[in-house]
Amino acid sequence: MSTLHPGAAPATTTAATSGAPAPDDPAARSTTSFFATMLTQxxxxxxxxxxxxxxxRSRLVSVVLFGVVTLLLFSFAVGPDVRALREGTAGFLVLALLLSSTLGLAESFRLEQEQDAVEGLLLLPIEPVALFYGKALGNTIFLSLLAPILxxxxxxLYSVEPAWSDFLRLFGLWLLTAAGLSAPGTLYSAMTSQLRSQDVLLPLLLFPLVVPVLLGAVKALDLVLTGDAMGQLGSWTIMLLAFNLIYWSLCGIVFPRAIEAS
Amino acid sequence: MTLRASGLGRRFGKHWALARVDLEVAAGEVVLLAGANGSGKTTLLRLVAGLVRPTKGTVSICGIDPQRQPLESRRKLSMISHQAYLYPRLTALETTRIWARLLGLPASDVDLLPMLEEVGLGGRHNESVAGFSAGMKKRLAFIRTRLEKPRLVLLDEPFSALDAAGRRMVEGWIDGFRRSGTSVLLASHTLARAARLADRGILLQQGQVAWRGKAEEVAARLEAASA
Amino acid sequence: MIERLKWHHFVGLLGLAIVVAGTWIGLFVAPAERHMGDVMRIMYVHVPSAWSALLCFTFVFVAAVASLWTSRKRWDAYMTGGIEVGCVLTALLLVQGSIWARATWGVWWDWDVRLTTSLVMLLLFCGVLALRSFIEEANRRATWSAIAAIVAFVDVPLVYFCVRWWRSLHQIQSSPETVNSAMVLPLRLNAVAFLLIAIWMIAIRARIELARLQAEDAPEPEPLAIEER
Structure with missing residues (x-):
């Protein structure tokens, strides 16, 4: 490694330790290389x-606790009517996830750097699309970590006892919902983190947008918890998948324009 | 020409922070940007860095237009400013490793620790950046510049918040850049020190170029202008 | 062109004339509906509002894409006009629909597919307007609100199908689809009229926005005298 000449040619990369192909390498221009770079980044x-x-991680704990508090508040809102609580379980869970997500998503660009979060990213040689998917995946994982507690x-709290085999399905649906919230959430969090009143704008923009995810998730979770007499779970899961597909593509496409210099 | 700016201007609301700026920097040249606070030095650097779009005029870095090819132009340059763009919760080594990986460079400890040693952070590589002084953050930022191997380095007040040893270190860096053919555009208040290192100087006033000439004369010019 | 010709005023006046005619016919000439009676006449503003709102938002989508593509101020101005007029039409739509619901089903709100979708659509595009109000820099405002408008527009059909699917598990309240031919005339007249008025309003709003954007411009300052050595 040359130490005295900052402008010297790049050191040779070894397969074991290097990340993406060296950027000035002509081979890096091919499409496969481009996708490899994107994936790596x-x-x-x-x-x-x-x-x-x-x-x-204390933050994760705080968000989990917040989720638990919202679940508690829902039960106060409904009252001690056990049947009503049971029937509303799916809805309450999805709402708790949604409310917790605003906390998580808002932080996702604030945790970047001390000041002017997105600007620092503009100076790094990250493909903006790779930045989007990396962050959106990170947000999805963060929100999924809420499931084992919530x-x-x-x-x-709501006296629901599903079969043990249902837990896997519950978690899978939670994952799909978290993903459905994370894609548009990451896009909007990138924008609103640079504005004042992010705490108002982000939910305002996001909540109407994710109505399909919320409805689909509530229906699907409800079918798992209370029984799926007509075999509709598949359709709702497909709907959730479709929404995810559309939004993970669309938001990835527009994201570079959202973080570019103005 | 490493950097070519022509008719460059930037408006914020109704106020033109920069206007009618023409600038050329050749390979290996060190150019000093001087001017009072608010004269547009930082705006000019940010325009060149691509952090801000020009309202008017063009910039080209090694022939590349940052508006058309942002990533390619970004790869040719590196910026060290008072904003460190670091992650407070990561250690120096982890931060360096991320940069190396993003740049597609070897990122093992064997490769990176020597670089940290060289800037005097060898013993502190496992400490959180949050606890670093401004000077230490600058040293870390310099590693990023070294990794990026740019053709143009933008320095915004590089001597600020540094002690004597730190300032000598920065002078050494600038010298190193020049010797390796890397151009430097340097905005600084500490004119005496900076002028020694620079080949040319440019004085900005109210966002426009008021004077161009030899670096040694910049200090006198600035005095005259603010009188 | 938008600044020079006042074509939009002609369009608007024509629209107003037609809406007066269409509404007159709808209120006094067309027959009352067999089952619902006179309440049905709200259809003569309700349906045109709906069609115009959807057309407005489709126009918004086109303008948003154009704004991102060309980065020209005028597309941002058109888009803003389209969103505001579309939101007003949608709000009207909801009020009309609510009145109809009260009169026919006895409730001010029902989780009808169209009502629900329209409310979500209104909230989505109001959100875009809210976003605009927080961004001071013109270029960023244009880019970001265009992005938000595109994302919102894609969401509208998704919300529609999703709610229909969800709704289908409850009872579907049907609304009359087959329309008596005597009622088609006022409906068509008003549909055209609403569209013309919407275009008029969008043009006015776009002109105001364009003027505002141009007023924000300031010319470059005079050059300083440079000394070179």
Whole structure:
């Protein structure tokens, strides 16, 4: 490694330790290389975000607690009517996830750097699309970590006892919902983190947008918890998948315009 | 020409922070940007860095237009400003590793620790950046510049918040850049020190170029202008 | 062109004339509906509002894409006009629909597919307007609100199908689809009229916005005398 000449040619990369192909390498222009670079950078961004989340894991704990508090508040809102609580379990869970997501998503760009979060990103050679997918995946994982606590708490509070085999399906649906919230959430969080009143704008923009996810998730979770007499779970799951597909593509496409210099 | 700016201008609301700026920097040249506070030095650097779009005029970095090819132009340059753009919760080594990986460079400890040693952070590589002083953050930022191997380095007040040893270190860096053919555009208040390192100087006043000439004369010019 | 010709006023006046005619016919000439009686006449503003609102938002989508593509101020101005007029029409739509619901089903709100979708659509595009109000810099405001408008527009059909699917598990309240031919005339007249008025309003709003954007411009300052050595 040359230490005296900053402008010297790049050091040779070894397969074991290098990330993406060296940027000035002509071979890097091919499409496969482009996708390889994107994938690598997405994973680098994801790893960095997960590392930063781990470092401030007290925040995750706080968000989980917040979720538990909302579940509690729903039961107060409904009253001691056990039947009403049971029937509303799916809805309460999805709402708790939604409300918790605003906390998580808002932080996702604030945790970047001390000042002017997105600007620092503009100076790094990250493909904006890789940045989007890395962050959106990170947000999805963060929100998924809420499931192991919030689902059992809701089941206990609302007196619901699903079969053990249902837990996997519950978690899978939670994952799909979290993903459906994360894609548009990451896009809007990138924009609103640079404005004042992010705490108002982000939910205002996001909540109407994710109505399909919320409806689909509530229906699907409800079918798992209370029985699926007519075999509709498949259709709702497909709807959730479709929404995810559309939004993960669309938001990825427009994201570069959202973070470029103005 | 490493950097070519022509008719560059930037408006914020009704106020033109920069206007009618023409600038050329050749390979290996060190150009000093001087001017009072608010004269547009930082705006000019940010325009060149691509952090802000020009309202008027063009910029080209090694022939690349940052508006058309933002990533390619970004790869040719590196910026060290008072904003460190660091992650407070990561350690110096982790931060360096992320940069190396993003740039597609070897990122093992064997590769990176020597670089940290070189800037004097060897013993503190496992400490959180949050606890670093301004000077240490600058040293870390310099590693990023080294990794990026740019053709143009933008320095915004590089001597600020540094002690004597730190300032000598920065002078060494600038010298190193020049010797390796990397251009430097340097905005600084500490004119005496900066002028020694620069080949040319440009004085900005109210966002426009008021004077161009030899670096040694910049200080006198600035005095005259603010009198 | 938009600044020079006042074509939009002609369009608007024509629209007003037609809406007066269409509404007159709808209120006094067309027959009352067999089952619902006179309440049905709200259809003569309700349906045109709906069609115009959807057309407005489709125009918004086109303008948003154009704004991102060309980065020209005029598309941002058109888009803003389209969103505001579309939101007004949608709000009217909801009020009319609510009145109809009260008169026919006895409730001010029902989770009808169209009502629900329209409310979500209104909230989505109001959100875009809210976003605009927080961004001071013109270029960023244009880019970001265009992005938000595109994302919102894509969401509208999704919400529609999703709510229909959800709604289908409850009872479907049907609304009359087959329309008596005597009622088609006022309906068509008003549909055209609403569209013309909407275009008029969008043109006015776009002109105001364009003037505002141009007023924000300031010319470059005079050059300083440069000394070179």
């Amino acid at each position: 997405t994973l680098i961004v994801l790893r960095k975000d997960l590392l930063l989340e781990w470092r401030s 689902i059992p708490v809701a089941l206990v």
